Amino acid sequence: MKKVTLIYPPHKFGVPKAYGMPPLGVLYIAASLRRHGYEPIVLDFLLNGYSLNACIKDVVATGADVVGISVMTNRLYTSLQIARGIKKAAPDVAVVFGGAHINATGPDVMANLELGAYVDACIMKESEESFVDYLNGNTPPGLIFRDDNGEVQQNPAIIPSFDLDSRTCAISLMFRLTTYLFSEKAR
Ligand code: B12
Numbered sequence: 001m002k003k004v005t006l007i008y009p010p011h012k013f014g015v016p017k018a019y020g021m022p023p024l025g026v027l028y029i030a031a032s033l034r035r036h037g038y039e040p041i042v043l044d045f046l047l048n049g050y051s052l053n054a055c056i057k058d059v060v061a062t063g064a065d066v067v068g069i070s071v072m073t074n075r076l077y078t079s080l081q082i083a084r085g086i087k088k089a090a091p092d093v094a095v096v097f098g099g100a101h102i103n104a105t106g107p108d109v110m111a112n113l114e115l116g117a118y119v120d121a122c123i124m125k126e127s128e129e130s131f132v133d134y135l136n137g138n139t140p141p142g143l144i145f146r147d148d149n150g151e152v153q154q155n156p157a158i159i160p161s162f163d164l165d166s167r168t169c170a171i172s173l174m175f176r177l178t179t180y181l182f183s184e185k186a187r
Helices: 024-035 050-060 073-089 100-105 110-114 114-118 129-135 175-181
Strands: 005-007 041-044 064-072 093-100 121-123 143-146 153-154
Touching: 005 024, 005 050, 024 041, 024 064, 024 129, 041 050, 041 175, 050 073, 064 073, 073 093, 073 100, 073 114, 093 129, 100 110, 110 114, 110 121, 121 129
Parallel strands: 005 041, 005 064, 064 093, 093 121
Antiparallel strands: 121 143, 143 153
16 A cells, blocks of 8 residues: 655745644545555644755655645745655655645646646645545546646546545544644644
8 A cells, every 4th residue: 555645835944833723634635545544644844844854854754655745825836845855855756736726726836837847746626535546546536647748637626525524533633733732842
């Protein structure tokens, strides 16, 4: 089974956050991965204020086959820097972007930016099921990928009709909430 690491990137490297909010998007995805038998690791770099090098070291140390990064627009550049760092340190690791920026801009990141070359795939919209599908070697709705000619392609995204009560609680998963409320050390 593939090893998966999920990252919540910082806006700036080296700036520890005095408080924070749990990264709900990645935690819901982590909950779904667990339900499907994976043992994901979540690294919240917004909270712990690492330098870029420390982030890369931490990610590579997890031994991940696939790294998922949750990207908001204000963290696009740091996310791309992390993607590049991972690819330079461990070229075989697949880097996948998702989150608010990808939901809004679709294929632009992979198609237009020089650093987009370090991103293997993006998944748009709610990705609890589609990320698992991608890990299983499929091309789910919302997947943005490069075809055999290197052209960026996009599968139309659909919003899955989840039964909300069936979702695993994201919060109880991996972090103690006090980490966020009282600035205790993460992990
Ligand atoms: C609640 C919320 C907040 C809360 C955060 C609560 C928390 N626990 O994190 C607060 C009030 C603190 C907040 C602050 C900000 N927010 Co806000 N926030 C939201 C809101 C309403 C919901 C976000 C959420 O938790 N959704 C639930 C989770 C489960 O969904 P999700 O994060 O989207 O994740 C899903 C998918 O995106 C995807 N996904 C996510 N990550 C990944 C990663 C991978 C690898 C994959 C495959 C998929 C994937 O799958 C997830 C599960 O379905 C959204 C609007 C919206 N309706 O989405 C705006 C939104 C995310 N916020 C936004 C902004 C701009 C901000 C601020 C920058 C505002 C400011 N000027 O300070 C700050 C930044 C905070 C930060 N963390 O850096 C924008 C982002 C726009 C953009 N282009 O990036 C949004 C989209 C609102 C908007 N339309 O403008 N926010």
